Amino acid sequence: MMRRLLLAFALLLMAAPAFAVNPDEVLADPALEARARALSAELRCMVCQNQSIDDSNADLAKDLRLLVRERIADGDSDEAVLNYIVSRYGEFVLLKPRVGMKTVLLWGAPVLLVIAGGLSLLVFARKRAGKPTGSKLTADEQAKLSELLGEDRIV
Amino acid sequence: MIIEIGHYALVLALATALILSIVPVIGARRHDRAMMDVATIGSLAMFSLVAFAFGVLTYAHVVSDFSVENVWENSHSLVPLIYKYSGVWGNHEGSMMLWLLILTLFSALVAVFGRNLPETLKANVLAVQAWISVAFTLFILLTSNPFLRLDPAPAEGRDLNPVLQDIGLAIHPPLLYLGYVGFSVCFSFAVAALLEGRIDAAWARWVRPWTLAAWTFLTLGIAMGSYWAYYELGWGGWWFWDPVENASFMPWLAGTALLHSALVMEKREALKIWTVLLAILTFSLSLMGTFLVRSGVLTSVHAFASDPTRGVFILCILLIFIGGALSLFAFRAPRLAAGGLFAPISREGALVVNNLILTVACGTVLTGTLYPLLLETLTGDKISVGPPFFNLTFGLLMAPLIVIVPFGPMLSWKRGDLLGALQRLYVVAALAFLAAVVFFYVQHGGPVLSVLGLAAGLFLILGAIADLWYRAGIGKVSASVAWRRLSGLPRSAFGTALAHAGLGVTVLGIVAVTTFQSEYVIEMKPGEVTEAGGYSLHFDGMQPATGPNYTEERGHFTIRRAGIAVADTWSAKRLYTARQMPTTEAGILTFGLSQLYVSLGDATKDGGIVVRIWWKPFILCIWGGTVIMAFGGLVSLTDRRLRVGAPRRKAKVAKPAAAMEPAE
Numbered sequence: 001m002m003r004r005l006l007l008a009f010a011l012l013l014m015a016a017p018a019f020a021v022n023p024d025e026v027l028a029d030p031a032l033e034a035r036a037r038a039l040s041a042e043l044r045c046m047v048c049q050n051q052s053i054d055d056s057n058a059d060l061a062k063d064l065r066l067l068v069r070e071r072i073a074d075g076d077s078d079e080a081v082l083n084y085i086v087s088r089y090g091e092f093v094l095l096k097p098r099v100g101m102k103t104v105l106l107w108g109a110p111v112l113l114v115i116a117g118g119l120s121l122l123v124f125a126r127k128r129a130g131k132p133t134g135s136k137l138t139a140d141e142q143a144k145l146s147e148l149l150g151e152d153r154i155v
Numbered sequence: 156m157i158i159e160i161g162h163y164a165l166v167l168a169l170a171t172a173l174i175l176s177i178v179p180v181i182g183a184r185r186h187d188r189a190m191m192d193v194a195t196i197g198s199l200a201m202f203s204l205v206a207f208a209f210g211v212l213t214y215a216h217v218v219s220d221f222s223v224e225n226v227w228e229n230s231h232s233l234v235p236l237i238y239k240y241s242g243v244w245g246n247h248e249g250s251m252m253l254w255l256l257i258l259t260l261f262s263a264l265v266a267v268f269g270r271n272l273p274e275t276l277k278a279n280v281l282a283v284q285a286w287i288s289v290a291f292t293l294f295i296l297l298t299s300n301p302f303l304r305l306d307p308a309p310a311e312g313r314d315l316n317p318v319l320q321d322i323g324l325a326i327h328p329p330l331l332y333l334g335y336v337g338f339s340v341c342f343s344f345a346v347a348a349l350l351e352g353r354i355d356a357a358w359a360r361w362v363r364p365w366t367l368a369a370w371t372f373l374t375l376g377i378a379m380g381s382y383w384a385y386y387e388l389g390w391g392g393w394w395f396w397d398p399v400e401n402a403s404f405m406p407w408l409a410g411t412a413l414l415h416s417a418l419v420m421e422k423r424e425a426l427k428i429w430t431v432l433l434a435i436l437t438f439s440l441s442l443m444g445t446f447l448v449r450s451g452v453l454t455s456v457h458a459f460a461s462d463p464t465r466g467v468f469i470l471c472i473l474l475i476f477i478g479g480a481l482s483l484f485a486f487r488a489p490r491l492a493a494g495g496l497f498a499p500i501s502r503e504g505a506l507v508v509n510n511l512i513l514t515v516a517c518g519t520v521l522t523g524t525l526y527p528l529l530l531e532t533l534t535g536d537k538i539s540v541g542p543p544f545f546n547l548t549f550g551l552l553m554a555p556l557i558v559i560v561p562f563g564p565m566l567s568w569k570r571g572d573l574l575g576a577l578q579r580l581y582v583v584a585a586l587a588f589l590a591a592v593v594f595f596y597v598q599h600g601g602p603v604l605s606v607l608g609l610a611a612g613l614f615l616i617l618g619a620i621a622d623l624w625y626r627a628g629i630g631k632v633s634a635s636v637a638w639r640r641l642s643g644l645p646r647s648a649f650g651t652a653l654a655h656a657g658l659g660v661t662v663l664g665i666v667a668v669t670t671f672q673s674e675y676v677i678e679m680k681p682g683e684v685t686e687a688g689g690y691s692l693h694f695d696g697m698q699p700a701t702g703p704n705y706t707e708e709r710g711h712f713t714i715r716r717a718g719i720a721v722a723d724t725w726s727a728k729r730l731y732t733a734r735q736m737p738t739t740e741a742g743i744l745t746f747g748l749s750q751l752y753v754s755l756g757d758a759t760k761d762g763g764i765v766v767r768i769w770w771k772p773f774i775l776c777i778w779g780g781t782v783i784m785a786f787g788g789l790v791s792l793t794d795r796r797l798r799v800g801a802p803r804r805k806a807k808v809a810k811p812a813a814a815m816e817p818a819e
Binding site for chain 2: 023026042044092093095096103105106110113118121125144
């Protein structure tokens with residue numbers, strides 16, 4: 001719900017509601033245009049709330065889209081276009097941050113979590129082997145429990 | 156006057172909550188029944204008081220009492236009646252009131268339906284619920300009071316945010332809150348159990364219905380939000396990995412894990428400590444979501460710093476509850492006896508893998524959501540973590556989970572037979588793959604990965620059916636025996652199959668839309684025709700229109716297939732006059748499970764208009780799948796062993812014949 005509030009706020013900031021990609025921006029070569037679209041989806045609209053320039057209708061997003069297409073038309077590789085945009089707008093513009101000192105924990109998180117989870121599973125399994133199991137129930141509780149459990153014998 | 160009475164009711168609710176926080180806990184210690192009984196009566200009283208206060212606020216909105224600041228800021232006399240009702244929670248103060256209302260509703264439900272709970276557990280659970288209520292009532296009264304008056308009263312309100320003037324606002328927040336506030340019950344059960352220092356399989360059985368109910372609502376709430384964003388925002392996206400979305404998605408992931416681990420605990424008494432921890436973490440994530448959304452920290456770290464009252468208050472609530480519960484856990488968990496053993500290849504084993512993957516996925520979303528905030532606070536560097544990051548990491552983590560889902564229900568408890576499960580599923584896998592290839596060629600084009608994605612979705616659906624198939628022994632025994640076995644299966648077996656199949660349907664939808672959707676951005680003049688998704692769209696022209704509180708320019712499109720008109724739609728650009736705020740109202744046409752999405756852009760100088768058209772094949776599967784999942788949750792909830800509040804039955808005289816058939 002809040003995102004809609006924020007979006008509404010972002011919309012308010014915009015001078016004129018326009019579209020994201022407009023027909024006049026589109027490159028003639030479909031292959032180049034496809035590259036431009038893919039790159040646009042990875043670039044943040046700096047004045048919006050968490051929108052890519054591909055989705056946004058802000059003027060600044062339009063400028064960036066044109067800039068991306070300009071560079072692509074000039075023969076830049078995807079990498080070179082991103083480098084150029086980052087050199088002008090900073091790392092903040094990238095929706096998929098690059099792996100580096102600052103983001104090592106971000107990118108490392110899934111891997112670390114999998115390893116940590118797997119290791120703790122192993123450790124617990126080792127520790128547990130051979131120990132007596134189950135909590136002790138009183139006779140009364142046992143009777144209650146078997147009454148409750150009685151019905152799903154078929155599972 | 157009525158407003159002040161509402162305000163007063165909220166203060167009384169706080170007083171009730173305070174009593175409720177202390178007396179039952181002491182009662183449980185001393186085994187004093189009278190003191191423990193305060194919990195039941197108190198919870199009902201607290202709910203009634205909060206409901207009354209909420210009713211008063213609703214009344215103020217409905218009669219457009221602009222002397223109330225909250226109404227003045229978020230309503231308008233011309234707003235249609237339904238938005239006067241839903242507008243109550245379409246703002247910060249009101250949505251916190253809804254939060255509290257649902258929290259106390261759950262307390263009341265536990266009080267009413269918890270008759271079969273042990274007295275001390277019930278008293279402690281309700282007391283913990285009351286602790287949370289105290290915190291949030293204080294938060295509302297001290298920082299977000301919706302009952303403040305304006306003097307002199309303005310003649311007209313400032314209008315409800317136009318983006319919120321939609322039926323979505325009436326449905327989405329209540330469902331969402333029923334979901335993530337519902338997990339408070341699991342949290343309270345966990346804390347109460349830790350206080351008592353004792354947890355067993357029965358505990359898991361008591362917690363499961365609440366988890367299931369909360370999960371079902373949260374599933375629907377998230378899906379509804381996604382569909383709302385899809386049709387309202389006008390660019391056809393349905394999931395943005397926005398921090399606010401993540402805030403609701405993380406409790407869902409943790410809650411899904413909890414649902415599964417509670418199952419292991421209930422059946423096998425294993426994973427006890429983990430289940431308790433997960434119950435605490437799930438609600439902690441709900442609290443954190445509330446902090447992220449309500450503190451303004453997401454808009455910018457600086458916005459948070461400039462008016463930190465609310466943010467700091469929720470942050471304190473967050474630290475006290477999460478910190479307190481985790482410390483309690485650290486103290487008490489070692490005292491809990493270890494549960495049953497199981498081999499790695501077993502249903503428990505599969506559910507452990509499920510938990511591992513869901514937890515890691517949840518942790519990854521959490522890291523991605525908080526990383527930019529933390530980095531900026533610590534070093535001042537600004538980075539963005541957006542959809543490309545989440546799609547990559549989350550996708551990679553979820554892929555193996557989807558493959559193992561159908562195996563889980565087919566493995567037996569304690570020690571499973573992977574080979575047996577493989578033998579049962581390879582036909583299913585082959586069928587799924589074949590169907591995916593066929594589907595792929597029918598839709599023609601797209602990367603190879605999508606075949607795998609489609610196969611995964613179909614594998615889930617067919618695997619869920621196969622599970623029921625084998626349980627009933629269809630093909631091995633006579634049809635009548637198979638039928639009797641099928642109808643003798645517990646409802647939870649159907650719930651599982653539905654939920655897993657629903658996930659498959661959602662995966663299919665996601666893969667189909669991502670791969671096969673087509674987009675057309677063109678300039679059209681009245682009378683022009685364009686093709687999209689096998690349909691031709693005839694643009695008939697623009698026309699002005701006025702609604703109760705907006706004006707719009709709308710374009711009419713006639714859709715033809717093979718020359719025959721099959722449908723027509725309006726797509727509009729709207730201007731809400733009170734706030735001078737523009738919105739787009741896309742024209743959406745449904746053909747089977749697919750949709751044609753028509754959105755208008757700027758007018759061009761030569762009398763045309765920019766039109767953006769998407770063909771979204773099978774997009775309804777995305778939300779349809781979630782509805783099936785939620786329905787699975789509901790079916791599971793009606794399982795006899797979980798039925799909330801089912802009176803304890805004496806030993807049954809005779810079991811129905813069907814139940815005597817061994818299923819396997």
